[in-house]
Amino acid sequence: MVFPGDELGLDSLALMELGAVLEERLPPTGQPHPHPAVRAPGAQQLETACRESGGTLFTGLLAAMAASVRDEGGPDAYRALVPVSLRGRHQYARSIGWFVNAVPVEIPAPRHLPLTALLPLARTAFEAGRQQADIHLVRAQRLLGHTDDPVAAYPSVSFLSYLDYRTAPGAEHPATSAAAVHLWSPACNGNLSWFHRTRSGLHLNTLHPDTPRARRTVASLVRTLSRTLRTLADGPGPLGAQPDCWGGGPVRARRPRGPEPGRSGPREPRRSDGR
Template identity: 45%
Template sequence: MFQVPIEETEIAPGRVVVWDLVPTAAGAVAGQVPPPRGATSYNQVRHFSVARDARDTEDAFSSYVAGTFEISGRVDLRALESALLHVVRRHEVLRCTFGELAGDVACGPLEPEAVTLRIAEVGHLDSPARVRSYLHEFFRGIDTLSWPLIGMGAVVREESTTVFFGCDHLVSDGLSTPIAVHDIATVYAALAGGRRPDLPEVGSYLGYSREQRRRYREMDADDGRLDHWKGFMARNGDFFPPFPLDLGLEPGRLYPTVNELDPLLSADGTEALEARCRKAEGRLFMGLLAAVGVSLRKEGGPDVYRGLMPVNERGRGAYAHTMGWFINTLPVEFSVAEGQGLDGTMAGVSAALDEMWRHVDVPFVKAWSLLAPEHFSLRTWPFAVNFFSYLDFRKVPGARHHTEWRARKHIWSSRTNGICFWFHRNDTGLYMNSIYADTPAARRTKAALGRTLVRTMENMAHRGTF
């Protein structure tokens, strides 16, 4: 799987059909979904509230998390429709409605049998460019404040079909996309072959949300569980670690975005870097994190790397195969001073991650609201924030079929006041997807940092130095 902008994805022309998720007569009165009554996670509360406030002020902002994959041969549209419906019924969060309730944000699922799909013909799109443009507009049309929060469809051809789906971030995170691709493709293959689908057990995202809210309902700013964040803030000078290089941004302004995919290392190069990381008693993503910190320093950044790092909270149980927003975000910091060498820097990364994991249970949004209330009312991060994300697509559900399926993940946001990097690995190597503010300075900074990062990793892999 690649995480790639939809604009950089090659999808052949074909006949486009879409499926609308609709409530059945048994699940709603006059086609209206029932009001929500259950707990939402802290991530969802923040995301929904920002979308609501933006709507009230006509301050437009949109984003999506989407996926595409290929079915070879002539498609069985009935089996595909049944597979899509199976997945919506399987993952509770996709059937949820959201709304305000008693000053909070609430959600509640429709029962599995209370939803169905309704097919609609879009027509024939005669070029890859028109397909890409259509999919981008389709995905961005999914609205945080409107049900449903998933859209699905297919580009049908005689000898192959591209399946596509998009979700609002409210019900999806980075791992939800490969989970959805795996589930849809697996169920379709079973149904088209006359077999019963066989998928692992999934958990309740609402159950996860209720437990999170219960555990942290009484937390206040004096709670000892916030000491890790407080120490970080004292050294950093703020709750958020600033991106340390010039992006040419005006304070308080949001910019249109650039969304790019860059190859960093080949499969052989990635394996060589991984081997060097093991010699330093680390893992590949630790070496990548070290390389990012060193590269920032080489480009004019500080001798100490400070950043935010998303962490998956699914674990190895039923949540491992569950769609939802199971991501926490935590601060990480370590020295990247020039004289300490690769082994010393890797040791610092390892210690920093160990310390981070000891405090992984405190929800980012809860810490934000308690420790940086002056920023919490803002609709975005207050300035360009240093952010590091890594995902190994070889270890997600369905990974061994990704090449056959031509599996792709697509993320996008309309505006930003900073820069974010999502690093990912697959069988072909190591890649970086970037979304950043469209300014001349940001384009120069991102390009220079990318070149320095590649050179730094190559030096690590082949010379044992930065």
């Protein structure tokens, strides 16, 4: 995340030291895990169902994750950090870098509400979180009087990101179908999920502590999430009856490639839901 140093009171050395402490004291993550994709026809059907319920594919993913975490034994409210782009702001318009911040969202997910009723709640939660895009998590912790302990500043969290790459330069190239879009951290204490959409469909990568319990927990969550998305997309011609729409096997992650010769670099992929 890119923020002016004086906003955080941290210089580059302090940030490097923060990363080293987190790596030393949090559980190691291992490698990111790509999961079977929702292929293009199924992704379009899912998006259509979300819009018919007053949402978007992004808010549908948030709502589906909230319901899935709840159904896996979690609380009746889904809390996560969601990245938002700051590049559109005037002061960063001609800068180079990854200008994002992660904002908190809290989505009520009471068991008596149908899944489609969670979509407007997800949108409201995201809009509320986006109003806090100028406040960095570390800065918020300090303003609230919390400890400067970096592990306490980054408690166990869920993280959910969604990007639509179909309008990015080179989106028609076969290499863009590789389900390998994610950030990597050598250590964490939560579940990080990256959804990205390409012309081949909707992909998911997860990163979590590399422990037996975490592997079992996240694998079960992803299975429940798949069923939840199928339920959300169910309508005329149910998604579950179209096996060609839903991936049937793992996807091998590939190393991201640099820009094509003669291109200064692709523009940022379009974020859904106004992000």
